[in-house]
Amino acid sequence: MMNNHTPALEITNLTKTYRGKVTALSNITLHVEEGDFFALLGPNGAGKSTAIGIISSLVRKTDGVVKIFGIDIDDDFEKAKSLIGIVPQEINFNQFETVSEIIINQAGYFGIDRKTAKARTNDVLKQTQLWEKRDEVSRNLSGGMKRRLMISRALVHQPKLLILDEPTAGVDIEVRRSMWEFLSKLNKSGTTIILTTHYLEEAERLCRNIAIIDNGEIVENTSMQTLLQKLRNETFVFECATEVEKIPNLLGTEITRIDSQRFEIIIDNSSSLNQIFKTLSDSGIQVASMRNKNNRLEELFLNLVNSNE
Amino acid sequence: MSNDNSKNANNRSLIALITIVRKEVTRFSRIWMQTIIPPAITMGLYFILFSTLLGARIGQMAGFDYIQYIAPGIIMMSIITNSYSNVVSSFFGAKFQRHIEEILVSPVPNYVILIGYVSGGICRGVIVGTLVTLVALFFTDLSIHSYSVTLIVVILTSALFSICGLINAIFAQKFDDISIVPTFVLTPLTYLGGVFYSIDLLPDVWRQISLFNPVLYMVNAFRYGILGHSDIQVNYALTMICFFTVLLAFISHELLRRGTGLKT
Numbered sequence: 214m215m216n217n218h219t220p221a222l223e224i225t226n227l228t229k230t231y232r233g234k235v236t237a238l239s240n241i242t243l244h245v246e247e248g249d250f251f252a253l254l255g256p257n258g259a260g261k262s263t264a265i266g267i268i269s270s271l272v273r274k275t276d277g278v279v280k281i282f283g284i285d286i287d288d289d290f291e292k293a294k295s296l297i298g299i300v301p302q303e304i305n306f307n308q309f310e311t312v313s314e315i316i317i318n319q320a321g322y323f324g325i326d327r328k329t330a331k332a333r334t335n336d337v338l339k340q341t342q343l344w345e346k347r348d349e350v351s352r353n354l355s356g357g358m359k360r361r362l363m364i365s366r367a368l369v370h371q372p373k374l375l376i377l378d379e380p381t382a383g384v385d386i387e388v389r390r391s392m393w394e395f396l397s398k399l400n401k402s403g404t405t406i407i408l409t410t411h412y413l414e415e416a417e418r419l420c421r422n423i424a425i426i427d428n429g430e431i432v433e434n435t436s437m438q439t440l441l442q443k444l445r446n447e448t449f450v451f452e453c454a455t456e457v458e459k460i461p462n463l464l465g466t467e468i469t470r471i472d473s474q475r476f477e478i479i480i481d482n483s484s485s486l487n488q489i490f491k492t493l494s495d496s497g498i499q500v501a502s503m504r505n506k507n508n509r510l511e512e513l514f515l516n517l518v519n520s521n522e
Numbered sequence: 523m524s525n526d527n528s529k530n531a532n533n534r535s536l537i538a539l540i541t542i543v544r545k546e547v548t549r550f551s552r553i554w555m556q557t558i559i560p561p562a563i564t565m566g567l568y569f570i571l572f573s574t575l576l577g578a579r580i581g582q583m584a585g586f587d588y589i590q591y592i593a594p595g596i597i598m599m600s601i602i603t604n605s606y607s608n609v610v611s612s613f614f615g616a617k618f619q620r621h622i623e624e625i626l627v628s629p630v631p632n633y634v635i636l637i638g639y640v641s642g643g644i645c646r647g648v649i650v651g652t653l654v655t656l657v658a659l660f661f662t663d664l665s666i667h668s669y670s671v672t673l674i675v676v677i678l679t680s681a682l683f684s685i686c687g688l689i690n691a692i693f694a695q696k697f698d699d700i701s702i703v704p705t706f707v708l709t710p711l712t713y714l715g716g717v718f719y720s721i722d723l724l725p726d727v728w729r730q731i732s733l734f735n736p737v738l739y740m741v742n743a744f745r746y747g748i749l750g751h752s753d754i755q756v757n758y759a760l761t762m763i764c765f766f767t768v769l770l771a772f773i774s775h776e777l778l779r780r781g782t783g784l785k786t
Contacts, residue, residue, distance in 0.1 A: 231786065270626060271627065292629065318545055318624070321542075323538075326537055
């Protein structure tokens with residue numbers, strides 16, 4: 214029986230050992246609430262795809278429990294699978310079939326009758342802006358279109374949980390941004406989304422909660438906001454309107470000059486940006502622009518992963 | 523409530539089954555120049571060779587013109603090779619391109635995957651068999667002695683070899699692996715399975731050895747269905763075909779359940 218408090222995904226003590234030797238996942242525990250937009254981050258080989266493989270039945274677990282909306286995959290995997298949509302990392306559709314055929318067939322595998330399947334295929338193709346390509350053989354699509362086709366295919370049975378394994382890898386910025394917009398809308402309409410990505414900006418922009426996995430272990434599992442607050446220092450690059458002869462002393466900061474008009478300031482999170490601007494202004498320095506040097510999440514991610522080594 | 527759930531689940535499985543079969547039939551129909559026409563041409567060449575060129579010199583066999591005697595065997599040979607190669611190439615292709623994952627991540631029961639792919643193999647076997655029969659009618663007269671035996675043998679044989687193709691594809695890791703069995707096992711068994719001769723012509727030792735060849739039973743049971751003649755007991759042949767079909771269906775279902783060759 215499902216209720217509002219049942220997590221969309223509940224992983225308990227999940228372990229995967231390949232051929233009894235290589236441990237890909239070591240006793241991981243993870244909860245994703247219904248309606249969440251959840252990021253699963255980790256370096257290559259960390260175990261993200263293995264975890265997704267187990268959830269989607271492509272990888273056999275060694276130990277542990279996986280529940281999808283309260284349904285244990287060991288008890289009723291078919292029912293659990295009917296609630297999930299998977300967008301894998303690698304292209305895995307038939308390159309000789311047309312866009313429509315691929316999606317209609319996928320609907321058929323989920324037991325959706327052909328008439329409904331065709332109607333839903335039309336809907337998802339319009340949503341993902343592939344409608345014009347519906348009769349195109351899939352191998353002729355561009356990289357970005359192939360990604361969108363896999364998203365369309367994963368959505369045709371209207372899953373409650375959508376899992377995307379690096380969906381924007383190798384697509385241009387414009388397509389990536391339109392996919393972000395689409396996924397945000399989908400999440401707002403009630404679909405729980407789990408996203409793995411190498412684009413940390415993507416996770417920071419889209420996701421509310423995050424888990425970082427490294428060497429098969431969860432090294433962080435918290436809200437995005439909490440995680441970002443853990444950053445002690447941020448580096449800002451200041452560009453001034455005119456040449457700066459002497460940069461004033463700014464307490465609580467570390468300053469590095471880049472050239473005559475630009476300098477970097479490393480600020481800890483107890484410092485006030487207002488105070489820094491006031492001091493610069495009092496010294497006759499006019500700031501033309503300021504930008505954050507590093508992606509904050511990327512910095513934190515590297516700290517966490519490095520400290521786990 | 524539980525009856526409704528079960529009815530819904532059965533309905534979903536039926537739709538999934540129809541989807542797999544439709545996809546399989548579409549696949550081999552789309553490439554009919556590779557899948558349907560070549561066997562008809564190859565078998566047509568056999569008929570030319572053994573009717574006008576060699577058949578008259580060979581004379582009669584078991585009371586039939588030679589071409590009439592071998593026609594059922596040649597039709598059965600085309601059914602066997604095509605049902606096998608349909609499933610082995612389709613399933614391995616799906617594994618190789620990874621679009622088998624479309625089915626694996628869906629709530630499709632393993633028995634539906636098995637029946638779906640095997641049905642695709644049966645469809646191709648029957649279509650090619652029918653085409654080869656039509657070609658045979660240009661060279662000889664064929665009147666069906668027993669419709670029921672003919673139909674049962676065609677369906678069971680194509681099912682059996684479709685299952686064999688599925689098992690081959692499950693274990694195959696590379697394209698070489700799907701050509702080894704047809705080349706080194708299936709072809710010798712077929713050619714030595716009484717397609718072109720009666721085993722009564724063989725010395726006793728070779729006759730006894732031939733009885734271990736499963737293709738012999740299929741060819742002779744089919745020949746009985748068409749001509750009313752068989753070198754072996756038809757009931758025994760049908761029992762053997764049924765037994766191996768059920769046994770291999772069980773094995774292949776178990777392989778799918780375990781995810782052998784499909785899941786890591």
